[in-house]
Amino acid sequence: xxxxxxxxxxxxxxxxxxxxxxxxxxxxxxxxxxxxxxxxxxxxxxxxxxxxxxxxxxxxxxxxxxxxxxxxxxxxxxxxxxxxxxxxxxxxxxxxxxxxxxxxxxxxxxxx
Amino acid sequence: xxxxxxxxxxxxxxxxxxxxxxxxxxxxxxxxxxxxxxxxxxxxxxxxxxxxxxxxxxxxxxxxxxxxxxxxxxxxxxxxxxxxxxxxxxxxxxxxxxxxxxxxxxxxxxxxx
Numbered sequence: 001x002x003x004x005x006x007x008x009x010x011x012x013x014x015x016x017x018x019x020x021x022x023x024x025x026x027x028x029x030x031x032x033x034x035x036x037x038x039x040x041x042x043x044x045x046x047x048x049x050x051x052x053x054x055x056x057x058x059x060x061x062x063x064x065x066x067x068x069x070x071x072x073x074x075x076x077x078x079x080x081x082x083x084x085x086x087x088x089x090x091x092x093x094x095x096x097x098x099x100x101x102x103x104x105x106x107x108x109x110x111x112x
Numbered sequence: 113x114x115x116x117x118x119x120x121x122x123x124x125x126x127x128x129x130x131x132x133x134x135x136x137x138x139x140x141x142x143x144x145x146x147x148x149x150x151x152x153x154x155x156x157x158x159x160x161x162x163x164x165x166x167x168x169x170x171x172x173x174x175x176x177x178x179x180x181x182x183x184x185x186x187x188x189x190x191x192x193x194x195x196x197x198x199x200x201x202x203x204x205x206x207x208x209x210x211x212x213x214x215x216x217x218x219x220x221x222x223x224x225x
Contacts, residue, residue, distance in 0.1 A: 033213070043156075043200065043215040056212045090155055092213075100146065101213060103155040 001026055004093050004104030012110045018079040021107045025072050025093030031055075032074040033101060034066060037088040046089075049074055050097065078109075086111045115139065116203050118216035125223055131188040133219050135201030138182070144204040145177055145184045149197045150218070156200055159186070191223045 005024045013019050025032050033056075034046040045058040049068035066076040072093075078085055088108050092101035116137045125131045133147075144163055148156035162168045162175045162184065174187040184203075188195055198218040205214065 035213070042217050043213075045212050045214070048212060058212070088155075099144075100158060100161050102158060103148075106155045 001028075004091055004102055006089075006091050006104040006107050008107060009105065010108050010110075012112065013081050014112050015081055015083060017081050018077065019081060019109060020075055020077045021089055021091075021109075023074045023076075023091030023093075023104060025074070025091075026095075026102060029093035029095050029102075030072055031094045031097060031099070031101075032068055032072060033092045033094075034074070034076050035090045035092065036060075037090060037106075038086075043090070046076065055097075081111045083111050085109065115214050116201055116216040118199075118201050118219045120217055121220040122222045123219055125191050125221065127191060127193060127223055127225050129191050131191045131195065131221055131223070133186045133188075133199050133201075133221070134183060135185065135216050136183045137201075137203050137214075139203075139205050140179070140182065142179075142182075142203045142205050145175070146202040146204075146213070147173075147175060147184075147186045148200040148202060149195075150200055151197045159199075188221075191221075193223050193225055196221060196223045 031050045033048040037043045048056040052068045063079045068074045088106045090106045091104045094101045147159040150156045160175045162177045168175045172189045176185045200218045201216040202213045
């Protein structure tokens with residue numbers, strides 16, 4: 001099976017812009033979770049989608065949003081980018097709730 | 113108090129030795145436990161999951177879970193230089209809706225030839 005794919009792999013944006021990141025889960029996986037990884041804060045949970053419904057949300061401002069499509073693909077959007085949003089954004093998929101999660105390669109976002 | 117704690121390291125071990133990594137968690141209602149390996153600049157790669165008390169072995173890796181003491185550990189036998197990476201402990205709390213993984217800060221392991 002193909003693994004989790006994320007696009008784009010690298011992004012450079014300027015403050016105030018918005019960005020959309022995409023994630024395609026492993027075939028058959030219905031749950032998609034998003035995480036932010038920074039050197040200072042480590043890996044932090046953003047949100048999780050299962051069957052197109054957001055089931056869980058982390059402690060991030062409303063500028064961070066996401067959605068899931070009927071084919072389980074997911075997108076996350078960050079509006080009004082800030083310098084502190086520079087991070088590695090990771091998507092993980094799993095077949096069921098409370099099941100093992102498999103990570104994609106990540107999207108490295110740099111905000112200038 | 114952090115929810116999932118790991119010693120940041122670096123844990124330096126000679127090649128061929130056993131590396132022992134520990135992770136403690138704060139919520140007794142934790143259900144699922146995972147160890148991931150992350151090389152610099154890469155995404156986390158699953159090593160092992162463990163759900164019940166005791167030991168679970170997979171190749172050179174052994175995970176140990178003790179829910180009463182609220183810790184989970186990872187042993188790496190016959191450590192190789194390719195094992196040099198950051199090892200992340202992650203927990204799913206039973207109270208959490210869905211699949212939220214709570215990660216520790218990671219332990220950096222250096223295997224010296």
